[in-house]
Amino acid sequence: MDVKRRKFLKIAGLSAVAGLGVPSAFTNLLQGEALASSSGQGNPAEGHKPAGGHGGHGEESTGTQYGMVIDIKKFAEHQGLADRCINACHTEHNVPDFGNPKDEIKWIWTDDYAHGFTEHSQYKRNAGLNELPVLLTCNHCANPPCVRACPTQATFKNEVGVVVMDFHRCIGCRFCMAACPYGARSFNWRNPREKYANGNYKFYKNGVNPNYPTRMRGVVEKCNFCPERLAVGKLPACVEATGETKAMVFGNVNDPNSEIAKVLNSNFTIQRKPAAGTKPSVFYII
Amino acid sequence: MYDQGKVVTGLAIFVIILTFPVWYNLGATQHVPKPELPKDVKKCVETSAFMRTSHMVLLNQWRDEVVRDENRKLVEVDGIQYTKSLQLGCMKCHPDRKKFCDECHTYTAVDPFCWDCHFQPKETK
Ligand code: SF4
Ligand code: SF4
Numbered sequence: 001m002d003v004k005r006r007k008f009l010k011i012a013g014l015s016a017v018a019g020l021g022v023p024s025a026f027t028n029l030l031q032g033e034a035l036a037s038s039s040g041q042g043n044p045a046e047g048h049k050p051a052g053g054h055g056g057h058g059e060e061s062t063g064t065q066y067g068m069v070i071d072i073k074k075f076a077e078h079q080g081l082a083d084r085c086i087n088a089c090h091t092e093h094n095v096p097d098f099g100n101p102k103d104e105i106k107w108i109w110t111d112d113y114a115h116g117f118t119e120h121s122q123y124k125r126n127a128g129l130n131e132l133p134v135l136l137t138c139n140h141c142a143n144p145p146c147v148r149a150c151p152t153q154a155t156f157k158n159e160v161g162v163v164v165m166d167f168h169r170c171i172g173c174r175f176c177m178a179a180c181p182y183g184a185r186s187f188n189w190r191n192p193r194e195k196y197a198n199g200n201y202k203f204y205k206n207g208v209n210p211n212y213p214t215r216m217r218g219v220v221e222k223c224n225f226c227p228e229r230l231a232v233g234k235l236p237a238c239v240e241a242t243g244e245t246k247a248m249v250f251g252n253v254n255d256p257n258s259e260i261a262k263v264l265n266s267n268f269t270i271q272r273k274p275a276a277g278t279k280p281s282v283f284y285i286i
Numbered sequence: 287m288y289d290q291g292k293v294v295t296g297l298a299i300f301v302i303i304l305t306f307p308v309w310y311n312l313g314a315t316q317h318v319p320k321p322e323l324p325k326d327v328k329k330c331v332e333t334s335a336f337m338r339t340s341h342m343v344l345l346n347q348w349r350d351e352v353v354r355d356e357n358r359k360l361v362e363v364d365g366i367q368y369t370k371s372l373q374l375g376c377m378k379c380h381p382d383r384k385k386f387c388d389e390c391h392t393y394t395a396v397d398p399f400c401w402d403c404h405f406q407p408k409e410t411k
Contacts, residue, residue, distance in 0.1 A: 213403040
């Protein structure tokens with residue numbers, strides 16, 4: 001009996017000592033969590049420096065952050081320009097067109113103002129605004145929730161602040177689609193390489209770009225700001241399609257000497273869902 | 287031993303069946319993969335021996351550099367520049383998947399999914 005009691009006391013004592021250590025370990029853990037979430041994205045193990053966005057609001061991103069200004073009025077002046085932009089992008093990237101909204105894949109698309117800017121007041125807004133096509137696409141957020149949601153780092157922010165998808169790595173979990181507040185991502189429910197009976201791919205206007213791959217069934221896709229074009233000194237396909245109209249301006253928003261920084265500085269611009277805190281890099285002149 | 291004759295005959299038949307593949311193929315030549323090499327180009331980014339064993343390692347490395355690190359610099363070997371790309375690099379010299387890639391892939395029963403997404407030169411015509 002006695003021995004058992006001694007043993008019990010020993011264990012109780014040891015447990016108490018161990019218990020004392022728990023709160024500090026817990027605090028450490030919490031601090032680690034906070035650090036991890038404030039560094040936002042990028043894998044420290046891979047040595048990737050997150051380019052632009054860190055977590056936390058109000059903090060300005062540094063480093064290169066590519067972005068875009070879309071001037072809605074210019075699209076009113078040039079009829080059909082929005083469609084030409086969409087076509088340029090979707091043809092360039094072999095985006096399939098299944099002709100039904102359920103299977104739709106879209107990298108860039110149009111909607112009206114009321115749907116694009118749900119957070120902005122629609123009270124006594126001029127009715128004409130809804131007649132204009134508003135081009136919508138991935139905002140390449142400086143603080144992208146999709147990047148944090150992706151379990152495989154198939155979606156990541158690259159050195160120049162573009163939120164890129166590595167299609168090779170996507171496992172199709174669609175966490176990113178749930179995380180993106182802008183509906184900028186599409187899922188390949190069907191094989192994007194489906195063909196018509198006549199043997200043509202079901203791509204936009206049947207155009208095939210032999211220099212760009214397709215995706216496969218079961219992966220997510222979205223606008224990547226045309227890194228393959230930027231690499232050879234070209235503008236993104238949609239921006240190129242606007243030509244001299246200046247309806248879209250592309251560049252590094254963090255470089256004060258860039259054209260886009262000047263446009264941003266001299267115009268009043270708005271972003272989609274600013275309250276989401278994602279810091280979109282696509283700006284609109286309304 | 288009882289039924290000695292039956293047991294020995296059974297054993298003999300068993301051994302014959304077991305070794306059937308060996309002697310059936312005796313003397314018959316196997317199909318050895320012969321990937322068709324480009325006629326006018328004699329050099330590659332690496333030696334044939336390296337490419338034979340490790341081309342997939344190189345392709346993965348190129349992919350990571352291009353897609354993840356935005357490093358699209360051309361690879362220069364002996365004064366010749368190559369694009370780090372399956373579709374726009376390798377398949378410029380080896381345009382025929384069936385006669386080049388599939389020769390060994392079929393033989394070794396590997397089924398890479400490169401072509402689920404990447405086009406072969408002839409495919410888009
Ligand atoms: S718009 Fe959506 S997909 Fe694009 S970076 Fe922002 S959260 Fe990600
Ligand atoms: S669907 Fe693909 S890109 Fe999106 S979170 Fe999952 S693995 Fe990442």
